[in-house]
Amino acid sequence: MSLGALRPSPLVEQATTHLREQITSGEWAVGTKLPGETTLAKALGVGRSTVREALRALAGAGLVQARQGSGVFVIATTPKEDxxxxxxxxxxxxxxxxxxxxxxxxxxxxxxxxxxxxxxxxxxxxxxxxxxxxxxxxxxxxxxxxxxxxxxxxxxxxxxxxxxxxxxxxxxxxxxxxxxxxxxxxxxxxxxxxxxxxxxxxxxxxxxxxxxxxxxxxxxxxxxxxxxx
Missing domain, CATH: 1.20.120.530 (GntR ligand-binding domain-like)
Structure with a gap:
């Protein structure tokens, strides 16, 4: 996974953008289980709390869904309109x-x-x-x-x-x-x-x-x- 480390700020916005691009580009297809928070944090060069907030933003956009005990999965490749x-x-x-x-x-x-x-x-x-x-x-x-x-x-x-x-x-x-x-x-x-x-x-x-x-x-x-x- 070649996400690339992020610049200092604003980290949550950057993390959200990077992860969204992985999804909307088709790199992570619908049904794909995302890497764990620790793996994503290491790949992006940020803390787990930043990754957690980014995943919440993606969930709000209708792109991912957390399944208790299983992880976070891609459920759509196009953000829903607000x-x-x-x-x-x-x-x-x-x-x-x-x-x-x-x-x-x-x-x-x-x-x-x-x-x-x-x-x-x-x-x-x-x-x-x-x-x-x-x-x-x-x-x-x-x-x-x-x-x-x-x-x-x-x-x-x-x-x-x-x-x-x-x-x-x-x-x-x-x-x-x-x-x-x-x-x-x-x-x-x-x-x-x-x-x-x-x-x-x-x-x-x-x-x-x-x-x-x-x-x-x-x-x-x-x-x-x-x-x-």
Whole structure:
């Protein structure tokens, strides 16, 4: 095995890269049992802890799997794509349909669970969105997403919050394209203000049905625009 000793730092990243290359190049085929940690550490010129972390990274990428009492085996030669990468490659209409499912439920939960701090945050986010009407498209889109983030946060469900966070980079990029391509702010620098005001008011007064309906209507309008491109 000719892996070659590594330079001092960052050792884990280098070890991961070297081992991944052995797998993706076909040097270690699917079903192959990897050499033991001690052997790998000696070949790479690093400690066993570094090898252990590298193997964890490879397992996270779906390339290897540890089998108790047997060792570590190659289970794939192509790394699996992470969720963020899949979102970036997905059609924006598909992303928006999933966003609708996620956010409508979040809005309904927010109306049931919002706290005084959440109410303050929602009013601040709405004010921020209105203030951004005097700014450029990038700032306005960021303020719009910040309001939606505040609604999701008020649901107090960390899984929903984390999922929405994953959507944000894709949404921000695609919504900016939408605003610019269709000139959505050419006549009204603050499009959707009435709907967003209704959304915030519904959450604040604890009307889950109205909150879900208002957000669903808004997202459906945007989805229709996306289908028109």
């Amino acid at each position: 969720w963020s990468a899949r979102l970036r490659q997905a059609a924006i209409t598909d992303v928006y349909e999933v966003r609708m499912l996620l956010e409508v439920e979040a809005a309904q939960l927010a109306a049931q669970r919002r706290t005084e701090d959440d109410i303050t945050a929602l009013h601040a986010a709405l004010a921020g969105r209105r203030a951004a009407a005097n700014a450029g498209d990038t700032e306005f889109v960021e303020a719009d997403i910040a309001l939606h983030r505040a609604v999701v946060a008020a649901a107090h469900n960390p899984v929903l919050t984390n999922l929405f966070t994953e959507f944000v980079p894709v949404l921000q990029h695609r919504l900016l394209d939408l605003v610019e391509l269709l000139g959505l702010r050419s006549d009204d620098p603050d499009p959707g203000d009435a709907g967003h005001t209704d959304l915030v008011n519904a959450v604040v007064r604890g009307d889950a049905e109205a909150a879900g309906r208002t957000l669903r209507d808004e997202l459906r309008q945007t989805l229709a625009l996306l289908h028109s491109l």
